[in-house]
Amino acid sequence: MSLLFKHLRVHQIFGANTDVGKTVFATALSIASKNAGHQVFYLKPVSTGAPEDADDLKIRRFAQSGVNADCLFRFSEPVSPYLAVRMEGVSPNTLPTDKTFVNAISSHIKTCAGTTTKASHMYVETAGGVHSPTLLGTSQADCYRPLFLPTILVGDSKLGGISSTISAYESLVLRGYIIDSILLFKDPYYLNHEYLVPYFAERNVVVHAVDPPPSLTGNAAEDERTTAEYYASIASTHGSSVLSQAISSLDSAHAKRIEELESMPSRSLQSIWWPFVQHGAISGPSEITPIDSAHSDFFSIYKPGDASSSSVLSPQLDGSSSWWTQAVGHANPRLTLAAARAAGRYGHVMFPKNAHLPALKLAETLVAGPGRDWASRAFFSDNGSTGMEVAIKMALRDYGVRSGSWTQHRKKSLGIIGLKGSYHGDTMGAMDACEEGVYTCEWHNAKGFWFDPPTVGKKADKVTITQPSALGGDSVVFEHLQEAYDVSKRMDSELATRYREYIHTTLSKLAENKTHDLAALVLEPLVMGAGGMIFVDPLFQRILIDTVRLPTGLSPFPVRLPVIFDEVFVGLHRLGMESTSPLLGTTPDISCHAKILTGGLLPLAITLTSERVFQAFNSTDKADALLHGHSYTAHPIGCEVANETLAIIGELKESKNWKDAQGRWTPEKKWSFFDEVNGTTAPPPTVWSLWDPGFVGELSKMDSVEEVMALGTVFVVKLKATDAGYLSNLAESTFLPLREATTTNPGDLGSVAPGRAPYSVHFRTLGNVAYFMTSLNTEAEVIRDLEDRIWGVLTSSRT
Numbered sequence: 001m002s003l004l005f006k007h008l009r010v011h012q013i014f015g016a017n018t019d020v021g022k023t024v025f026a027t028a029l030s031i032a033s034k035n036a037g038h039q040v041f042y043l044k045p046v047s048t049g050a051p052e053d054a055d056d057l058k059i060r061r062f063a064q065s066g067v068n069a070d071c072l073f074r075f076s077e078p079v080s081p082y083l084a085v086r087m088e089g090v091s092p093n094t095l096p097t098d099k100t101f102v103n104a105i106s107s108h109i110k111t112c113a114g115t116t117t118k119a120s121h122m123y124v125e126t127a128g129g130v131h132s133p134t135l136l137g138t139s140q141a142d143c144y145r146p147l148f149l150p151t152i153l154v155g156d157s158k159l160g161g162i163s164s165t166i167s168a169y170e171s172l173v174l175r176g177y178i179i180d181s182i183l184l185f186k187d188p189y190y191l192n193h194e195y196l197v198p199y200f201a202e203r204n205v206v207v208h209a210v211d212p213p214p215s216l217t218g219n220a221a222e223d224e225r226t227t228a229e230y231y232a233s234i235a236s237t238h239g240s241s242v243l244s245q246a247i248s249s250l251d252s253a254h255a256k257r258i259e260e261l262e263s264m265p266s267r268s269l270q271s272i273w274w275p276f277v278q279h280g281a282i283s284g285p286s287e288i289t290p291i292d293s294a295h296s297d298f299f300s301i302y303k304p305g306d307a308s309s310s311s312v313l314s315p316q317l318d319g320s321s322s323w324w325t326q327a328v329g330h331a332n333p334r335l336t337l338a339a340a341r342a343a344g345r346y347g348h349v350m351f352p353k354n355a356h357l358p359a360l361k362l363a364e365t366l367v368a369g370p371g372r373d374w375a376s377r378a379f380f381s382d383n384g385s386t387g388m389e390v391a392i393k394m395a396l397r398d399y400g401v402r403s404g405s406w407t408q409h410r411k412k413s414l415g416i417i418g419l420k421g422s423y424h425g426d427t428m429g430a431m432d433a434c435e436e437g438v439y440t441c442e443w444h445n446a447k448g449f450w451f452d453p454p455t456v457g458k459k460a461d462k463v464t465i466t467q468p469s470a471l472g473g474d475s476v477v478f479e480h481l482q483e484a485y486d487v488s489k490r491m492d493s494e495l496a497t498r499y500r501e502y503i504h505t506t507l508s509k510l511a512e513n514k515t516h517d518l519a520a521l522v523l524e525p526l527v528m529g530a531g532g533m534i535f536v537d538p539l540f541q542r543i544l545i546d547t548v549r550l551p552t553g554l555s556p557f558p559v560r561l562p563v564i565f566d567e568v569f570v571g572l573h574r575l576g577m578e579s580t581s582p583l584l585g586t587t588p589d590i591s592c593h594a595k596i597l598t599g600g601l602l603p604l605a606i607t608l609t610s611e612r613v614f615q616a617f618n619s620t621d622k623a624d625a626l627l628h629g630h631s632y633t634a635h636p637i638g639c640e641v642a643n644e645t646l647a648i649i650g651e652l653k654e655s656k657n658w659k660d661a662q663g664r665w666t667p668e669k670k671w672s673f674f675d676e677v678n679g680t681t682a683p684p685p686t687v688w689s690l691w692d693p694g695f696v697g698e699l700s701k702m703d704s705v706e707e708v709m710a711l712g713t714v715f716v717v718k719l720k721a722t723d724a725g726y727l728s729n730l731a732e733s734t735f736l737p738l739r740e741a742t743t744t745n746p747g748d749l750g751s752v753a754p755g756r757a758p759y760s761v762h763f764r765t766l767g768n769v770a771y772f773m774t775s776l777n778t779e780a781e782v783i784r785d786l787e788d789r790i791w792g793v794l795t796s797s798r799t
């Protein structure tokens with residue numbers, strides 16, 4: 001949505017307050033731009049007050065020809081737009097939404113840009129002050145944010161104006177706005193400019209102070225003449241006039257931004273080492289995507305089009321939720337403010353034996369949330385990998401304490417039980433908890449045993465559990481996804497018996513073999529992410545957990561093993577549920593949370609543990625303590641942002657978007673599954689997704705598709721491939737067309753999103769698996785549109 005043109009420099013004008021001279025400055029800037037030989041556009045998106053007083057008319061009058069002035073929404077009451085629509089009795093239902101409002105501005109700007117190829121300037125004047133509400137009541141600072149127009153702030157030259165100017169500036173900075181210039185009048189009495197010029201110079205912001213306009217006499221002809229003279233003087237083309245200086249500083253800020261964007265790819269190739277990237281295979285700068293900003297579900301990327309008059313920025317849907325971190329959209333102002341709040345109050349403070357409210361509240365919330373009924377403590381670390389490392393340290397101690405004394409040799413040979421395809425992060429210990437694979441390194445020493453698990457997927461519209469060869473290699477089919485995920489009901493099935501026997505036999509053999517002392521079970525519940533978005537049969541995981549916890553005598557092991565849930569990816573509603581424990585019908589001894597925890601704003605991880613694990617470190621000897629920590633442990637900023645994220649998620653749970661989606665995934669009464677359910681309303685489904693069940697089903701029937709799955713925000717399509725695995729290029733090449741900016745493709749499903757600007761899709765693949773992931777608050781309309789595109793790509797590549 002963000003717009004940037006090479007030939008058309010656009011600035012929005014915000015005021016530190018109402019009546020600070022926004023229109024005078026807009027007029028003067030328009031005249032100065034015109035005098036400097038530019039074509040000039042002026043836009044007042046919303047105007048209130050008598051039509052004859054409207055700002056766009058004033059501009060037309062004083063700038064005369066050569067300025068194209070427009071207004072999009074007009075209301076006659078001379079009050080704020082928010083109040084004006086209410087005084088005029090306009091029903092809120094008939095008002096444009098914030099999105100429609102911003103879209104209207106965006107298309108107006110694009111239209112203006114398209115009418116010319118010569119160097120031009122445009123000024124978009126907001127109403128009132130920075131936070132004055134728009135038609136529906138959203139603060140302008142938030143409402144205009146998707147457009148991300150560089151800003152001119154008109155300062156307040158009256159009494160109190162120093163403070164309101166600085167406050168307005170900081171409100172804009174908090175929302176990421178680029179502020180290219182501050183303009184204000186030189187009030188001869190209050191002299192605010194004498195304070196503000198050096199104040200902002202220290203912050204590298206140019207302030208241009210201008211003589212105030214002449215006071216009006218009431219004599220129309222006289223006033224017209226003095227005002228015209230005033231504009232002529234402040235906006236003359238002589239280099240000395242303040243406005244012509246302002247114009248050239250705005251011009252150079254605009255040129256600089258474009259230069260930076262243009263040079264970023266080649267400069268990045270000189271100094272950056274990207275993760276997961278084969279630099280040897282990069283053909284050149286054209287492969288690098290500069291991101292200018294991001295908002296809600298979209299990046300704004302630099303991508304000069306063919307037409308010189310089109311925007312060099314275009315929206316790109318963040319189709320992997322930026323490595324599975326995003327929960328409430330990019331640049332969410334509530335998270336930004338939470339971060340600022342904690343940064344302002346604490347900065348960073350070290351943690352051992354210290355307490356601060358952000359960490360304390362977060363620990364309490366998580367122990368009572370995903371840790372409900374089992375966890376008693378929260379341990380903080382920096383990211384998923386380190387959260388898992390400490391989880392493993394804790395589990396091994398818990399095992400050691402309960403299994404009695406052990407020799408140094410056996411300590412070194414402790415191993416874990418896991419599943420093939422696991423991933424717990426890229427730090428050394430987290431890697432050693434996984435099998436050798438593409439992510440591991442020379443030092444890697446896989447310590448443990450990994451089961452080949454049965455998987456769940458939709459194949460040819462049937463929910464299918466596919467067994468690995470060790471379990472017979474056959475498939476079990478379910479009518480509805482809810483049945484496959486009804487673990488408690490499946491515990492008595494023939495398949496459960498098969499799993500029990502297989503797991504018990506395998507673990508007993510391993511326990512006899514003294515190569516490793518298997519000391520913990522480490523699982524990514526329900527879905528193994530980085531290993532290829534593998535949806536594991538939850539029944540298999542449940543029985544594995546039950547088996548390692550069998551009482552001595554029945555168990556393959558001398559003591560019950562501790563169980564770790566790595567919920568870094570799957571937890572906190574990524575899969576539609578806060579925690580995977582209720583579905584699995586069992587709780588872990590340790591669980592790890594990160595990614596969504598901070599809404600994707602900054603790294604933070606929490607490892608939750610049971611009281612038993614905590615007590616394994618409690619003694620009179622300091623050396624027994626958990627001597628582990630990171631510089632930024634429990635940083636208040638992360639904790640405060642996490643707290644805010646969890647509060648927003650709490651609201652989303654009740655949202656129409658979620659309720660609608662859950663409704664779509666609720667099986668109808670006719671499903672045998674619900675035979676025994678009484679009443680008319682089916683219970684909420686245990687598993688559901690923001691993705692449409694019909695879409696998932698249709699896609700699973702395609703020839704090129706092996707299987708499809710969706711849970712929560714995650715949608716995965718596995719393509720039929722001969723060379724599967726991470727290094728396969730199949731999914732990447734198949735979905736390549738999504739990277740081209742288009743409006744909705746004419747897919748067979750046909751739900752074309754109206755008025756949506758062309759956008760491209762950023763996505764990541766894992767070999768022959770493509771996955772798409774939304775935020776927890778991505779609008780249904782955006783998801784439907786993405787479904788249409790995915791459908792379109794697969795139908796057109798069918799041949």
Ligand SMILES: Cc1ncc(COP(=O)(O)O)c(C=O)c1O
Pocket residue numbers: 383384385386388423424425426524529530566567568569570594595
């Ligand atoms: C299941 C799981 N565990 C741990 C990690 C590591 O988290 P981080 O990248 O925050 O270190 C990841 C990251 O993708 C993950 O998916």
Ligand SMILES: *[C@@H]1O[C@H](CO)[C@@H](O)[C@H](O)[C@H]1NC(C)=O
Pocket residue numbers: 357358361640643644647
């Ligand atoms: C956490 O967020 C909730 C909801 O916004 C708020 O009531 C609470 O005070 C916050 N906690 C802290 C420590 O700021």
Ligand SMILES: *[C@@H]1O[C@H](CO)[C@@H](O)[C@H](O)[C@H]1NC(C)=O
Pocket residue numbers: 382383385386603630631
């Ligand atoms: C994770 O935290 C560890 C410990 O502070 C640090 O070494 C590592 O760089 C971090 N990784 C990321 C991706 O933040």
Ligand SMILES: *[C@@H]1O[C@H](CO)[C@@H](O)[C@H](O)[C@H]1NC(C)=O
Pocket residue numbers: 513514515
């Ligand atoms: C024990 O396990 C190791 C490593 O997996 C294997 O090489 C060895 O053959 C096994 N020994 C027995 C007796 O099964």
Ligand SMILES: *[C@@H]1O[C@H](CO)[C@@H](O)[C@H](O)[C@H]1NC(C)=O
Pocket residue numbers: 618619
């Ligand atoms: C540590 O262990 C001792 C001895 O069992 C116990 O009395 C004490 O309450 C424990 N401390 C904590 C903090 O749990």
Ligand SMILES: *[C@@H]1O[C@H](CO)[C@@H](O)[C@H](O)[C@H]1NC(C)=O
Pocket residue numbers: 676677678
């Ligand atoms: C259905 O209703 C009957 C009679 O009220 C009751 O006995 C039974 O337990 C109910 N079944 C369920 C699944 O709620």
